[in-house]
Amino acid sequence: MSIAAIVTIAMALDALLGEPRWLWQKLPHPAVLMGRAIDALDSRWNIGTARRAKGVAAIALLGTAAIAIGVLLSQGGVIFSAVIAAILIAQRSLCDHVAAVASALRLSLPEGRAAVAMIVGRDTAQMDAPAVTRAAIESAAENFSDGVIAPLFWLGIGGLPGLILYKMVNTADSMIGHLTPRHAQFGWAAARLDDFMNLVPARISALLISALSRPRPVWSDIATEARQHRSPNAGWPEAAMARAIGVALSGPRAYHGKMQMHPFVNPNGSKNPRPLHIDAAVTVLWKAWSVVFSIALLFILFL
Structure with a gap:
């Protein structure tokens, strides 16, 4: 009951x-604090x-x-825990940032590139x-x-x-879990643990998207197609979203100036997607969010 209440309140607070x-602007975000801790260990131990x-x-x-921090914060009760979870x-924020790309693209291609550069790690200039x-x-799809x-x-x-354990691992993976010369060894544990912790959620995400x-x-x-993806987990929601809105995703892209020839996901979908397809993807995300929110409410009402 209390976990369902925390989930429901947290989802509502985040959505609102x-x-x-x-x-x-006044306080460091928890993800920033996690990043500082990870960076400190990376600087001192990755040698x-x-x-x-x-x-x-x-x-x-x-x-x-x-x-340990999660256990300590849990002592604050349901409302306090829900506020922390909402953060x-x-x-x-995901839907707002993605929708902003569609709005920017409708204005001009350079503005679209600038908007998408805020949410992806690949080269966007070309x-x-x-x-x-x-x-x-x-x-x-992936960030959902x-x-x-x-x-x-x-x-x-x-x-x-x-929750805080997951966010710490996910943040560590984003910072040190890459196969670069510096982090191929030191970031191995972060990358593998992140893969494990996303194993079930990635498939739940795909199931939600496909069901809608x-x-x-x-x-x-x-x-x-998910099993052919370069990531063991990202391919699941991506393949489901591609089919949900009728587009081909993935395909060739550049990272750090090098072109990588990835295959298309849902290759029979449109290879010329437009801003309206971004709008459709955001709509799918909110529908999937509504399903999860409704399930959490049912747990409160009937269990």
Whole structure:
């Protein structure tokens, strides 16, 4: 009952308020504090030999600290816990940032590139309008899993300690979990643990998106393309979203000046998506959010 109440209140607060800029201009966001802790360990421990072992120790230390903070914050009661949880859920901010790309693209291609550069890590300077659109939709699908469903899943499983542990691991993965020469060893544990913690949420996200699609896509098609994706988890919501709005996603893209020839997801979909497809993706995300919110309400009312 209390976990369902925390989930419901947190989702409502996030949907209504999003990320209040006035607050985070005065105080550091929890993700910023997590990032500082990760960066400090990266600077001090990611040197010399045995870097993989040091990375395992770093993620163990960060995870233990996250759980301890979660246990401490949980003592504040349901409302306080819900406020903390709302800060760590990103539905409103995700939808606002993705929708902003469509609005910017309707004004000009350079403004669309600038808007999408705020939410993706790939090179955007040479993107044409369809590439900008695909990038925004892919970010919507992937971050719905990482930023909404996974935090809610781990909140439901482990309360605030579970949620804060997930956010710490996910932040660590985004900072040190890349296969660069510096982080290939030290970031191994963060990347693998993040893959594990997103395993179920990614598939739940795909299920929610596909269940809301008309006509409903064939699940085996989603699964086949998801398994071919460069990420073990991101391909699931991406493949479901591609079919939900009738576009081809992924495909060739540039990272750090190098072109990578990734295959298209849903290759029979439109390869010339427009801003209206971004609008459709945002609508799908809010419908999926509504389903999860309704389930949480039912738990409060009947359990």
